[in-house]
Amino acid sequence: QKEVEQNSGPLSVPEGAIASLNCTYSDRGSQSFFWYRQYSGKSPELIMSIYSNGDKEDGRFTAQLNKASQYVSLLIRDSQPSDSATYLCAVLNSGYALNFGKGTSLLVTP
Amino acid sequence: AAGVIQSPRHLIKEKRETATLKCYPIPRHDTVYWYQQGPGQDPQFLISFYEKMQSDKGSIPDRFSAQQFSDYHSELNMSSLELGDSALYFCASSLRLGDQETQYFGPGTRLLVL
Numbered sequence: 001q002k003e004v005e006q007n008s009g010p011l012s013v014p015e016g017a018i019a020s021l022n023c024t025y026s027d028r029g030s031q032s033f034f035w036y037r038q039y040s041g042k043s044p045e046l047i048m049s050i051y052s053n054g055d056k057e058d059g060r061f062t063a064q065l066n067k068a069s070q071y072v073s074l075l076i077r078d079s080q081p082s083d084s085a086t087y088l089c090a091v092l093n094s095g096y097a098l099n100f101g102k103g104t105s106l107l108v109t110p
Numbered sequence: 111a112a113g114v115i116q117s118p119r120h121l122i123k124e125k126r127e128t129a130t131l132k133c134y135p136i137p138r139h140d141t142v143y144w145y146q147q148g149p150g151q152d153p154q155f156l157i158s159f160y161e162k163m164q165s166d167k168g169s170i171p172d173r174f175s176a177q178q179f180s181d182y183h184s185e186l187n188m189s190s191l192e193l194g195d196s197a198l199y200f201c202a203s204s205l206r207l208g209d210q211e212t213q214y215f216g217p218g219t220r221l222l223v224l
Contacts, residue, residue, distance in 0.1 A: 031209040032209045032210070032211070034212070034213075036215075041198075041220075042217070042218075043200055043215040043216060043217050043218050044153065044200070044215045045215070046212065046213075046214065046215075049212055051209065051210065088152060088153075092209065092211065095158070095165065095166030096141070096158065096165070096166065096204075096206070096208070096211055097143060097155040097158055097166055097168060098143075098145075098153070098155065098202075098213060099155070100152040100153050100154075101152060102151070102152045103152055
């Protein structure tokens with residue numbers, strides 16, 4: 001079973017701080033990685049995709065990928081209460097379906 | 111921008127009944143995926159279609175079947191419903207680009223089996 005592991009949290013950060021979310025994966029051949037945000041009862045919303053080692057920045061979000069360590073992370077700068085949600089790490093499998101981690105619950109406190 | 115459309119948004123069924131969920135992908139997307147998300151769980155892949163052919167199969171029960179039609183919409187047919195089938199069912203669509211492919215999720219259908 002190809003696995004994607006995340007700390008379930010909850011991760012609590014104060015408003016304005018940096019939130020750091022981490023994910024590891026077991027399939028060394030994986031090439032494509034995604035972060036989705038999911039509010040309770042709603043559908044997953046794509047935040048970031050990353051395919052190459054290093055950092056990728058989009059606004060307040062930075063995704064980091066280290067294929068040698070099989071590790072992908074998401075940094076959220078200047079966290080806002082509206083960022084409070086579950087963040088799902090997903091890895092594209094060989095059939096192009098997504099394998100999800102169990103998600104990290106983020107709580108940004110005012 | 112147009113998004114993935116799913117219908118119905120909510121569905122209540124009795125045990126042993128059947129249900130049909132529909133998915134309309136983003137225009138020009140050629141691939142559709144179905145995922146099931148139980149309470150407190152992560153989404154689990156069920157089945158996918160590319161250019162109207164089954165592309166991959168995940169943890170889809172034999173009681174479920176699906177297809178993609180000529181207009182690229184997809185339907186998930188669920189028979190002999192069980193209490194454990196109560197879940198959110200998401201459809202996602204994409205343009206098949208291999209490893210660079212990005213999936214966009216619809217709003218989901220919440221199925222409750224009584």
